[in-house]
Amino acid sequence: MSSTPFIAVEGPIGVGKTSLAKAIAEHYNFQLLKEIVEENPFLGKFYDNIDEWSFQTEMFFLCNRYKQLEEIQGQYLSKQIPVVSDYHIFKNRIFAGRTLKDGNLHKYMQCFDILTEDMPVPNVIIYLNASLDTLLHRVRKRGRFIEQNMEPAYLEQLAEDYETFMTAFKKQHPEIPVLSFNGDELDFVAYEADKEKIFSLIDATLKKGEVAR
Template sequence: MGEIPFITVEGPIGVGKTSLAKAIAEAFQFQLLKEIVDENPFLGKFYEDIEEWSFQTEMFFLCNRYKQLEDIQKHFLHQHQPVVADYHIMKNMIFAQQTLKDSQYIKYVQIYDILTHDMPKPNIVIYLNATLPTLLKRIKMRGREIEKNIDPSYLAQLSSDYEEAIKTFKENNPQVTVLRYSGDELDFVKNKEHLEHIISDVKSSLLKRSSTI
């Protein structure tokens, strides 16, 4: 049996990760894994006071993502059922590095390493990014109450951090297929041709990977 497709979609807040993950799951009939966001009881407070609530917020996300990955490994990947997720666990380190104090970050990394060392790893990563105006526009359009207090400077730094993180990820994981798209150039929600372009790329990547196993 060859590798089981495990696709993750990543990028900063508001770039369209969940919308694209849903579309890919529907196109290929893959199991969809969506991260838990609205259920985080600390997130609203975090956007109001990042320094005060960052550790609680990041630990909640880490524990829930760990549990989700554990579940998909047990119930889907081990049963040879492909999965597409709207996040990659590496995002935890992107957010933690920006928001946690040094002492908190050291503890966080230790916990992260313990929880994730044997977690399932994706074989295809789709990376989305966009300029700050596009991100702010899309965040406003989806109208989540907990996101109304996002600081644009925080979002800009987050986008920059994602760029650096994906670059490092590609260098350290040459065996993983990374597909990159600009949210400024592609609107896969409103433009069917844009979505079909991405779906075609994913299909080609899946075929290429299956032929090299």
């Protein structure tokens, strides 16, 4: 794993990943990597009919995230330029596992394993979670048109899937520190003290791991 900081912010839809990643990029002067969301031509159809459009949606995200990470590796991490991302490509496993049927999931995972075999791995992960009420409030507040038909049950299940995945991830990858924050208790957008608390833990984690800054 590289000593150059590569921080990935993860969590379910609406939890505040992009807002926190932007704040980290500004505070530490890191390069910001934002996931492609609204550019996905299948996403609106996906929220209308998950079964019909899940494979196309997930494949679009996989290919675009692969391309982004490939560029980040070549343009920044390989030159010791720190990066913070509002996602990591492992999230594709969470979404695909929830939305794809057995046959398509098998095909998808074959593609995933090939594409991610030598992708850069974050050396710090920040995991944000929150209750369904908080997630729904933030999704509605940001007002993305393509998310307006999202079923609350889908979002609730997704949050549970994240919890399950992250619990397993921490056991499988003890070498990668995971900083977890509850979005019901912290509001780093509204309160500077909450943001500083997160920065303080990032500082300690980077120092402990002797990650260069």
